[in-house]
Amino acid sequence: MTSLFDPRGRFSLSRRSLLRGAAAGAALPLASRLLPTPAFAAQKYAGESINLLIIQPHALTGKKIAEDFEAATGAKVNVTAAPYDQVGVKATLDHQSGANEFDVVDYYYAYKGQLAEDGVIRDVTDWIERDKAEIEPDDLIPTIYDTYTLHKGRRYGLPYDGDSHLLFYNRELFDRYGLKPPATWDEYTDNAKAITEAESKNGVYGAAILGAKIPIILISTFANRLTGFGGQFVNADGSSALDSDAAVGALESLVKSAPYALPTPLETAFDQGLPAFLGGKAAQIEFWTDLGGYAQDPKGSQIVDKWGVARIPLGGANKTPRLAFNAGFAFGVTGGSKKPEIAWELIKFATGRKYHGELASLTGSGIDPFRQSSLNSPEFKAFQPQVQPLLADGALEHSLALPTTANAPKLESALIDELALALAGSKSPEAAIKDAHAAWTQIIEG
Known part of the structure; x- marks a missing residue:
């Protein structure tokens, strides 16, 4: 699906080629x-x-x-x-x-x-x-x-x-602390908090949040929460739908879980998050569906038969599960x-x-x-x-799709700037969503 970049956005590795570090494996060849x-x-x-x-x-x-x-x-x-x-x-x-x-x-x-x-x-x-x-x-x-x-x-x-993303989790860690696959984003955060507080001294964290300031990474992570809260990117008439409780709730949920994730979300891309999960160092990760194949491959995985997978969690009053096109x-x-x-x-x-x-x-x-x-x-x-x-x-x-109009690249750029500010703690989620909506409205209306 996508390539790997370091925290400054420079090309590093393909997420579907080399799995290094905690994954303790070489390449996973075709x-x-x-x-x-x-x-x-x-x-x-x-x-x-x-x-x-x-x-x-x-x-x-x-x-x-x-x-x-x-x-x-x-x-x-x-x-x-x-x-x-x-x-x-x-x-x-x-x-x-x-x-x-x-x-x-x-x-x-x-x-x-x-x-x-x-x-x-x-x-x-x-x-x-x-x-x-x-x-x-x-x-x-x-x-x-x-x-x-x-x-x-x-x-x-x-x-x-x-x-599309699903939520993958480490069954061994969940069983150790009596946890269940999260049905809601609040449960996801609770799981992350419990594991991080107990295991961070051992280099193990409750989640790997892919939050690097790269559209396909951070916007995908936000999209998972936006769809979980029942939100949309745009309305049927093409106008911005970011002025919603769902969008604010989605970003608040992301910011709330960040302290219990692999340090630090804004510097976590594929080449940090994926090896951590496959190496048993992160208990939860939202990732593309082909991770299931990698997790069962002993060449690059230390969690063979120790993982599970669930739908993207729900949030707020939403009761309808839905995926996103990540x-x-x-x-x-x-x-x-x-x-x-x-x-x-x-x-x-x-x-x-x-x-x-x-x-x-x-x-x-x-x-x-x-x-x-x-x-x-x-x-x-x-x-x-x-x-x-x-x-x-x-x-x-x-599934929730991103805008695909001719101005989509500009919309992505405006949104990711605000998401990153909120994740860094430089702006409240409510203010970031408000400013993103204003920027989108200006871009869409030309």
Whole structure:
């Protein structure tokens, strides 16, 4: 889903490659078995080549896609990996400069509106209709399909990585202190407090809160609480929905739990939080669903058979559990591609039913389900027996999404500034939400 950054926002590691420190493991490599490839006319594109721009955490699967696509079609795929927050900028500069080096881009769903309106990604609505027998759009989880690709009634790609958080917890620590998986955010904080007060002297904390000032990290952490409290980012008319008790309650809950988390939340990104959880040093962590595979892999986990997973907790008066789209990526044909037909064939190949099903059930791929068939397959159920039931009962159908309009990057920047101030104790949650709402209103109304 995303790359790793140090507390200053600089690229460090892929969250789906190296797990260091407390995890006491080396790399978690993509499984070596070969994936079956879809049926293509033998070497249909022999001698051709295209360029794929992909986020760093998808580099392993990008390499595999390149190998498998070349074996199936003869076309060489040159893969360029970049940190997630630089892919959109890199693709835009490539397009605006006229270089048009890239043919396919792995884009973050929240930025689809900006990329579409800038002509960086191509409208593929008609191609989807033409090729729907291959694509099988009815198999795509509708909310993911629309959130990731639909802009003003037209589609600009196909989903590649479905991304939502669940709450993972250390059963051994919970059992030691007679705790239960939290159903509410207050219970989450109580759990964190109990474990931290008893175990911090041993370097063990009640939670790892991913609070580094990076949109995909801190905003995802806030989104989990916002959805738990029953809130929204925007209203049906596109106006800011941050002026709500739910938004204030969500941020108050985050600030309340921060003292009992791995020090310090504002400096905790993937490369601090994930090894701490896998090393038994953090009792709770909100994380992408593929963590279930990593937690059971003895190559990088010290908590094999000692962990559990639950839905994102509720807050306030809300009684309806709901997930959030914490990141999420799609493949799009670039607006300036010189070989759009081959680029489209690559996208269909990489996102197809069988190929996606294989990737979703491989440790190290970092690819989470976006197809009903993959989510409900025997292979995924066996691979993620604890996670699968929490996703398969409609949880993804009503997930909270970030704004995806052309001004989404500006909205994210304004929100993360306020969230960070509140988490640092420099501003009250109520004041931070008030100021974020004002900034959003000004941006939206232009």
